[in-house]
Amino acid sequence: MLRLSARTQYALRAAVELAAAPGAPVPAERISAAQHIPRRFLDNILLQLRRAGLINSQRGPDGGYWLARPAAEISLADIILVIEGVTQENDRFPGVSEPLEKVLGALREHQNHLLAEITLAHVAGGSLPDLSR
Amino acid sequence: MLRLSARTQYALRAAVELAAAPGAPVPAERISAAQHIPRRFLDNILLQLRRAGLINSQRGPDGGYWLARPAAEISLADIILVIEGVTQENDRFPGVSEPLEKVLGALREHQNHLLAEITLAHVAGGSLPDLSR
DNA sequence: GATAACCCGACTTATTAAGTAGGAATCAGG
DNA sequence: CCTGATTCCTACTTAATAAGTCGGGTTATC
Numbered sequence: 595m596l597r598l599s600a601r602t603q604y605a606l607r608a609a610v611e612l613a614a615a616p617g618a619p620v621p622a623e624r625i626s627a628a629q630h631i632p633r634r635f636l637d638n639i640l641l642q643l644r645r646a647g648l649i650n651s652q653r654g655p656d657g658g659y660w661l662a663r664p665a666a667e668i669s670l671a672d673i674i675l676v677i678e679g680v681t682q683e684n685d686r687f688p689g690v691s692e693p694l695e696k697v698l699g700a701l702r703e704h705q706n707h708l709l710a711e712i713t714l715a716h717v718a719g720g721s722l723p724d725l726s727r
Numbered sequence: 728m729l730r731l732s733a734r735t736q737y738a739l740r741a742a743v744e745l746a747a748a749p750g751a752p753v754p755a756e757r758i759s760a761a762q763h764i765p766r767r768f769l770d771n772i773l774l775q776l777r778r779a780g781l782i783n784s785q786r787g788p789d790g791g792y793w794l795a796r797p798a799a800e801i802s803l804a805d806i807i808l809v810i811e812g813v814t815q816e817n818d819r820f821p822g823v824s825e826p827l828e829k830v831l832g833a834l835r836e837h838q839n840h841l842l843a844e845i846t847l848a849h850v851a852g853g854s855l856p857d858l859s860r
Numbered sequence: 861g862a863t864a865a866c867c868c869g870a871c872t873t874a875t876t877a878a879g880t881a882g883g884a885a886t887c888a889g890g
Numbered sequence: 891c892c893t894g895a896t897t898c899c900t901a902c903t904t905a906a907t908a909a910g911t912c913g914g915g916t917t918a919t920c
Binding site (some may be wrong): 595596597598603606607610611613614626628629670678681686687688689690691692693694696698699700702704708709712716717722726727 | 730731734740746747761762790803807811814820821822825826828830833837838842845849851858
């Protein structure tokens with residue numbers, strides 16, 4: 595079923611936190627406190643997001659992190675993809691069970707579609723698009 | 728993201744196999760061969776399905792397993808629920824990330840809805856209902 | 861040069877997944 | 891009532907993944 599690892603959820607929450615504070619670098623410490631994310635673990639995650647080019651960072655006093663693109667141009671799928679990596683598994687459903695592939699495929703497609711629609715701006719702004727589609 | 732354990736996939740495939748051979752008991756050995764499922768593991772899974780009341784069994788020669796209800800009355804969700812158990816986790820999304828809860832909720836709901844619609848008869852018969860909803 | 865921050869790889873620990881093992885119980889046919 | 895086919899059941903093993911933790915290094919500002 596649908597399952598997001600703690601790591602992925604943390605990444606999403608951290609990114610939303612950045613989306614909610616545009617303009618100035620946000621230190622990891624503040625994100626950690628606001629979202630209750632273990633500090634060292636968060637470092638780790640932010641590093642991964644930065645390496646993927648989704649966020650930027652600045653060291654030293656008044657340093658911190660900020661989004662590399664406008665919040666409206668970063669989708670939840672972007673972040674999940676970075677954290678979970680490409681899920682390259684094509685399980686075979688032999689014989690009579692073969693239609694199950696279509697079912698799972700449709701499910702994944704819908705999921706990807708929806709997550710690609712929703713941006714950090716939507717979430718941080720509290721105004722989500724229609725979720726029934 | 729969407730992920731079904733090997734165990735769950737095996738359970739689905741085994742159930743479809745039963746749906747495709749109504750009337751007579753199907754021995755585990757045949758399911759194992761048709762679906763390439765490790766024999767002992769399959770035993771284990773079928774036992775779980777039986778205990779949940781989804782299938783029946785008969786020991787001895789000409790024994791085997793069969794569906795406890797018509798294939799049209801067993802949904803994929805029924806099977807997944809039995810194997811994965813109730814997923815009782817309500818992760819908190821504090822502060823600005825709170826709307827993420829709605830997003831994940833909507834995703835899960837759509838998933839459950841679709842999986843509750845599709846029955847073993849659909850899959851075994853190869854005629855799936857509209858998957859775009 | 862002190863302080864505030866990020867940077868980085870490696871390590872640890874707990875849980876879950878995926879199966880395996882060994883046999884006991886049951887049932888049909890001869 | 892014996893044999894072989896089959897299910898039933900608990901427990902065990904092994905590998906992978908998840909979820910952090912650790913120890914320090916680097917960079918920037920004042």
